[in-house]
Amino acid sequence: MKTATVADLRNKFSDISRIIHNGEKITITKRGMPFAILAPLQKRKSSSMEWPDRAEWRKRVYPEGPKVTDAALDYDRGDT
Numbered sequence: 383m384k385t386a387t388v389a390d391l392r393n394k395f396s397d398i399s400r401i402i403h404n405g406e407k408i409t410i411t412k413r414g415m416p417f418a419i420l421a422p423l424q425k426r427k428s429s430s431m432e433w434p435d436r437a438e439w440r441k442r443v444y445p446e447g448p449k450v451t452d453a454a455l456d457y458d459r460g461d462t
Contacts, residue, residue: 385409388417 386398386408398408398420407421 383407388412
């Protein structure tokens with residue numbers, strides 16, 4: 383486990399947060415005595431998020447087909 387002082391935490395937070403982001407714990411010391419432990423909340427997953435299939439969703443919600451055209455949906459999304 384790595385250690386850092388309160389001053390290090392204040393002055394080098396980006397370096398310390400990068401270490402925590404990589405899954406390591408850091409002991410924070412204050413006047414030479416252990417004060418706190420900073421640790422990541424959970425291990426980060428390396429897999430990417432899967433986005434829902436909007437076309438399939440539209441078929442389930444509107445079995446007869448949408449009442450609005452795709453052009454209207456594109457306009458609402460700003461894809462004009």
